[in-house]
Amino acid sequence: MIVFRGGTVVDYESDTLDILDVFVEKGKIAKLARNDQFPAEGDFEIIDITGLHVMPGFIDLHSHLREPGYEWKEDIESGTKAAAAGGFTSVVCMANTDPVNDNPEITRYIIEKARKKGLVKVFPVASITHKLEGKELTDFGELLESGAIALSDDGKPVMNSLIMMRAMDYSKMFDALLILHEEDAGLSEGGCMNEGDTSAVMGLTGVPAVSEEIMISRDILLAEYTGARIHIAHLSTKRGIDLIRDAKKRGIRVTAETAPHYLTLTEREVLGYNTKAKMNPPLRKEDDRKALLEAIQDGTIDCVATDHAPHEELVKSCEFEEAANGIIGFQTAFPLLLEALEGGSDNIKTLVKLLSYKPALLLNIDAGSIQEKKSADLAIVDVNARYTFTEDMILSKSKNSPFIGWKMRGKVKMTVVNGKIVYRDNQVNDS
Amino acid sequence: MIESLRGKDLLGIKEMERDEIELILETAKSMEEIMSRDIKKVPSLRGKTVVNLFFEPSTRTRTSFEIAGKRLSADVINFTSTASSVKKGETLLDTARNIEAMKPDILVIRHSASGAPYFLSRKMNVSIVNAGDGKHEHPTQGLLDIYTLRKMRGSLEGAEVLILGDVLHSRVARSDIPALKKLGARVTVCGPSTLIPRWWQSLGVEATWDLDEAIRGKDIVIVLRIQLERMQSSYFPSIREYVKYFGLNRERFAKAREDAIIMHPGPVNRGWEISDELVDCEKSVVLQQVESGVAVRMAVLYLLSAVKEKTAL
Numbered sequence: 092m093i094v095f096r097g098g099t100v101v102d103y104e105s106d107t108l109d110i111l112d113v114f115v116e117k118g119k120i121a122k123l124a125r126n127d128q129f130p131a132e133g134d135f136e137i138i139d140i141t142g143l144h145v146m147p148g149f150i151d152l153h154s155h156l157r158e159p160g161y162e163w164k165e166d167i168e169s170g171t172k173a174a175a176a177g178g179f180t181s182v183v184c185m186a187n188t189d190p191v192n193d194n195p196e197i198t199r200y201i202i203e204k205a206r207k208k209g210l211v212k213v214f215p216v217a218s219i220t221h222k223l224e225g226k227e228l229t230d231f232g233e234l235l236e237s238g239a240i241a242l243s244d245d246g247k248p249v250m251n252s253l254i255m256m257r258a259m260d261y262s263k264m265f266d267a268l269l270i271l272h273e274e275d276a277g278l279s280e281g282g283c284m285n286e287g288d289t290s291a292v293m294g295l296t297g298v299p300a301v302s303e304e305i306m307i308s309r310d311i312l313l314a315e316y317t318g319a320r321i322h323i324a325h326l327s328t329k330r331g332i333d334l335i336r337d338a339k340k341r342g343i344r345v346t347a348e349t350a351p352h353y354l355t356l357t358e359r360e361v362l363g364y365n366t367k368a369k370m371n372p373p374l375r376k377e378d379d380r381k382a383l384l385e386a387i388q389d390g391t392i393d394c395v396a397t398d399h400a401p402h403e404e405l406v407k408s409c410e411f412e413e414a415a416n417g418i419i420g421f422q423t424a425f426p427l428l429l430e431a432l433e434g435g436s437d438n439i440k441t442l443v444k445l446l447s448y449k450p451a452l453l454l455n456i457d458a459g460s461i462q463e464k465k466s467a468d469l470a471i472v473d474v475n476a477r478y479t480f481t482e483d484m485i486l487s488k489s490k491n492s493p494f495i496g497w498k499m500r501g502k503v504k505m506t507v508v509n510g511k512i513v514y515r516d517n518q519v520n521d522s
Numbered sequence: 523m524i525e526s527l528r529g530k531d532l533l534g535i536k537e538m539e540r541d542e543i544e545l546i547l548e549t550a551k552s553m554e555e556i557m558s559r560d561i562k563k564v565p566s567l568r569g570k571t572v573v574n575l576f577f578e579p580s581t582r583t584r585t586s587f588e589i590a591g592k593r594l595s596a597d598v599i600n601f602t603s604t605a606s607s608v609k610k611g612e613t614l615l616d617t618a619r620n621i622e623a624m625k626p627d628i629l630v631i632r633h634s635a636s637g638a639p640y641f642l643s644r645k646m647n648v649s650i651v652n653a654g655d656g657k658h659e660h661p662t663q664g665l666l667d668i669y670t671l672r673k674m675r676g677s678l679e680g681a682e683v684l685i686l687g688d689v690l691h692s693r694v695a696r697s698d699i700p701a702l703k704k705l706g707a708r709v710t711v712c713g714p715s716t717l718i719p720r721w722w723q724s725l726g727v728e729a730t731w732d733l734d735e736a737i738r739g740k741d742i743v744i745v746l747r748i749q750l751e752r753m754q755s756s757y758f759p760s761i762r763e764y765v766k767y768f769g770l771n772r773e774r775f776a777k778a779r780e781d782a783i784i785m786h787p788g789p790v791n792r793g794w795e796i797s798d799e800l801v802d803c804e805k806s807v808v809l810q811q812v813e814s815g816v817a818v819r820m821a822v823l824y825l826l827s828a829v830k831e832k833t834a835l
Contacts, residue, residue: 288724292536294636294658294696364637408645410614410635412656 097141104460118509148180148468150450153396160189165401177421178470178503186218195237214240243270259319278302329382351427366414401489426499469507476502549821567596590819664697679706687746
């Protein structure tokens with residue numbers, strides 16, 4: 092038995108923010124006890140975490156582990172190491188691998204590889220359509236039975252509304268979660284940054300906010316019509332938030348995530364043709380950023396996911412319009428979200444809701460809260476640690492982060508998966 | 523008057539100080555004098571190498587830079603994408619670094635991607651001149667336009683300028699606008715509502731799609747070239763309709779000030795964005811622009827080769 096002693100347990104589900112000792116046995120949380128109730132005797136290893144916070148391990152609803160097919164960018168081993176260092180105990184990986192995760196073989200391959208090489212739990216998402224082409228549905232049932240956690244054509248929209256409606260209708264009999272990348276391919280064509288005054292001055296073709304909003308709008312209407320369960324990926328615009336807020340009021344089964352970079356950066360980051368700030372959806376305007384901050388406080392946005400998208404230097408070291416989209420995010424999510432929530436009431440609990448509780452609820456997995464008999468998946472963090480984020484801290488194979496050099500507050504000290512310490516004080520434990 | 527440019531590169535007008543612009547214009551005057559001589563060549567850049575690195579087809583700009591370099595006695599080498607390793611999949615940076623390894627003094631770059639010379643500038647020590655990057659800037663065009671205007675009419679302080687046509691995709695507009703504004707002119711842009719950026723205010727201009735109204739009292743009309751591909755991607759329905767609303771003709775031009783000047787960066791589509799007769803009329807300075815182009819580019823090459831500090835900003 093391991094006892095994490097003296098830390099402050101933060102749990103959203105049970106509304107806990109209290110100094111409690113966490114007893115871990117056989118991969119589960121055996122007991123939570125007040126310090127004065129500590130047993131005098133027993134066979135346990137004590138780990139003193141006085142001054143630190145114990146949170147349910149973070150769950151990333153949106154990442155790209157790049158395996159199979161793009162192992163030079165990232166693989167399950169390197170990706171889950173970086174995830175562990177970021178406090179993530181579960182990661183959901185998108186289907187845009189090569190080959191695409193559109194058949195049970197690939198799903199099983201990812202699960203098997205993760206079992207052997209993964210440091211944290213890996214939940215593969217299968218694609219909605221074959222090869223992400225938006226034309227023919229994949230075998231939802233078989234994919235889900237093989238272990239796919241949800242369905243998504245992430246990286247590409249399903250442009251054909253009929254195919255989208257079929258996907259929604261068909262998903263209902265499995266109560267599967269459809270994670271939707273919202274973008275109108277026509278409106279986004281050739282775009283490489285947010286359309287606005289900055290793109291006008293820089294002479295770059297823009298992706299207008301309305302490209303995202305029009306598809307959110309379509310899919311809310313389809314979800315209302317079909318009764319399917321949809322989740323809007325990487326929400327980035329103010330009007331998109333309004334659409335979701337309104338849909339939730341009307342009882343439509345829609346949830347949403349945003350990413351830490353949309354809460355901390357704006358399109359100005361692109362000035363100077365900075366490819367490290369190039370992503371899809373693009374960084375938007377200050378008004379959008381502020382609206383996203385409000386939406387994570389008022390609950391319109393259910394979770395924060397990284398959209399961890401590793402890319403090698405080569406595809407970022409080129410003409411801006413040619414550069415690959417995306418940034419890595421596992422190791423910066425926690426401090427960035429902590430900063431984004433600063434000043435809000437109950438900000439630590441809100442953080443746990445966004446990074447742990449809600450993602451577990453959406454995925455329906457045994458995680459996301461610290462309670463007896465639950466899996467011992469923990470992120471033990473120092474909310475006061477101050478440091479500069481440097482490239483040598485990055486455990487991903489790729490280093491494409493716009494946050495290198497940023498002064499951060501909040502550091503993950505220890506990550507525990509099924510009771511095993513997989514990361515501790517800057518060291519991964521992959522034994 | 524300052525004595526030299528501040529940076530090793532000429533990337534865009536937007537980030538230039540007015541005194542640097544004035545220095546280039548002043549230097550171009552001396553260059554123009556050289557061009558009027560019987561022997562149009564001076565030894566200023568003898569032993570220097572200028573490489574024209576063109577990733578997009580261009581004859582006039584490339585020729586202009588080539589003549590400018592040769593008149594200053596530089597060795598000028600042309601490298602165009604069609605005759606290069608670009609098609610074999612080499613990256614832009616590798617191509618540029620390979621050229622840099624041959625120790626040129628100045629790279630003149632044209633590229634279809636906005637920002638390409640900015641990207642290279644950060645990675646390389648050689649001086650870089652932007653000869654047009656995508657839809658972003660074409661700074662020597664901006665400089666030659668204001669040089670031509672200064673020569674024709676003196677000060678630009680308070681001058682009313684109309685830029686007509688496809689502003690959305692125009693690097694000429696994105697260099698002309700800051701160049702004109704830095705010298706005190708006021709700029710209005712006019713064109714089909716699809717080809718005026720939605721965020722035109724950010725360019726510091728007025729915008730309208732009513733040409734007959736916009737042209738009233740203007741001192742200068744800069745006509746931009748229409749590209750057929752814009753029609754193919756539905757920015758406007760037909761040349762016929764474009765000409766009807768935005769073609770500059772004698773009748774419309776009569777509403778401008780009596781002494782108004784017509785400019786066009788070329789190549790001209792006669793009868794489309796501008797009527798055939800107006801191209802050649804006495805108010806048109808199209809050929810003077812080309813002439814100024816050589817003088818201004820000589821000035822730019824001359825001044826950049828004199829910049830001592832060759833490190834990136």
